[in-house]
Amino acid sequence: MGIRSRIDALFKGPEEFDLTSGGIGKPLFYLSMPIVVTNLFQTAYNLADTFWLGQYSTDALAAISFAFPMVFLLISLGMGISVAGSVLVAQYTGAGKSREAEYAASQTMTFAAVASLALGAVGYRFVGEFLGIMGASTSVLPLASGYMEIISLGLVFMFGFAVFVALMRGYGDTVTPMLVMFGSVVLNVALDPFLIFGWGPFPALGIEGAAIATVFSRALALAVGLAVMFRGTRGVRIRLADMTPDLDYLRRLARIGFPATVEGTGRALSMNLLLFIVALFPDPVVAAYGIGTRVFSVVFLPAIAVARGVETMTGQNVGAGEPDRAERAADLAAATLFGLLSVVGLLVFLVPEPIVSAFVGADQAAADRVVAVGSRFLRIAALTFGFIGITRAYTGSFRGAGKTLTAAAISVVTLGVVRFPIAWVAAGRIGETGIWLSFAVSNVVGAAIAYAWYRRGTWRTGDLTGSGVDGAIASPESTDD
Known part of the structure; x- marks a missing residue:
């Protein structure tokens, strides 16, 4: 073959x-x-x-x-x-x-x-x-x-x-x-x-x-x-x-796309802002934070991929006038990702030390400290991995329906209103553990917000196909290259 x-x-x-x-x-x-x-x-x-x-x-x-x-x-x-x-x-x-x-x-x-x-x-x-x-x-x-x-x-x-x-x-x-x-x-x-x-x-x-x-x-x-x-x-x-x-079409792209830009930029800025808090602690804590976020980036690959799939399925089904089917796809994705990432989170919770050790050089003087701090970070966040899957599935469906502002709002609230303030306040009171707790709390809160907002059903009004752009498009015969 x-x-x-x-x-x-x-x-x-x-x-x-x-x-x-x-x-x-x-x-x-x-x-x-x-x-x-x-x-x-x-x-x-x-x-x-x-x-x-x-x-x-x-x-x-x-x-x-x-x-x-x-x-x-x-x-x-x-x-x-x-x-x-x-x-x-x-x-x-x-x-x-x-x-x-x-x-x-x-x-x-x-x-x-x-x-x-x-x-x-x-x-x-x-x-x-x-x-x-x-x-x-x-x-x-x-x-x-x-x-x-x-x-x-x-x-x-x-x-x-x-x-x-x-x-x-x-x-x-x-x-x-x-x-x-x-x-x-x-x-x-x-x-x-x-x-x-x-x-x-x-x-x-x-x-x-x-x-x-x-x-x-x-x-x-x-x-x-x-x-x-x-x-x-x-x-x-x-x-x-x-x-x-076509400047009229540019305005349309901007209306749909600007909230997605806010969402993506917010995620980028939130990680950089957290670095300012983490940088107040010794180098082993900074290293543990870097290792933890790298682990998350790998663990959440399926969630990101399925969310993109839900985005496409929602878009095509909303365009086809099948919002119920789009909702079933989002619910299936949320349930599947919650189960899958919860199992992965449980495994990480049970054996975090070997995972962190893989990123630590044998000649590093503070290796034991990095492994200890990094393992605590993974343990605190791991049991909430499944909630990330719920958030990703429903925000992907919001984007597919054209409700990019809703997806952006959920992201901003989760990262800017929940995670960053908790990290800032808790880090001053209980040390770096407060930063790790901010991840766990924001993961759960973000999932609850996404689920509750999705159940309101406002995304069902997101059909963008009846906007009358047809007049701006030449007939297929006149544009064949």
């Missing part, structure tokens, strides 16, 4: 299942599994970058640690456009309006390019100031600045690829982005040592080599993604004639 046949046997594309009729479990599974794999590829890329830069120098490793929050922030500022495009494509696809879906995808790609170029220019101009505020040392600042300047210049490729993934997901195709991501990650990992250390004919570029490898691999992935969408043989099609900027 060939590689392609094996992939087809494991994953199914949208042509093999219907998101708006029939069973719910299998379509949601086939939609979500490629997203899990795609996220794992992204994690593998991050680990490879960290490994090679760690071999290069300690300062380079510290520099990329400072650069990551800035990359996350820039991507978060622009993510609203991709969310809006994905929601519109999903709802139009569910409503059977393929031309409107194509127009939405084309306009999204245009404005994503404009936004990413603007954000890249801002990032390039203020990279030094941002890293200085974050506390980068004099030895690390030049390295982190050099890395971020290259990333900022190539942000259009990184963000463009993320938009391609979002638009294809809105259509219901998560397999094609997975395959393109795989090729991009393999290329990135292969290029890293050549450009960092100067293997073969390449000069030794250090941390800037890692940045070039990232930008180049994402640029090639975007080129492949654009070729796929222009051809229109897989997923949603984009047309050159539909890419002329």
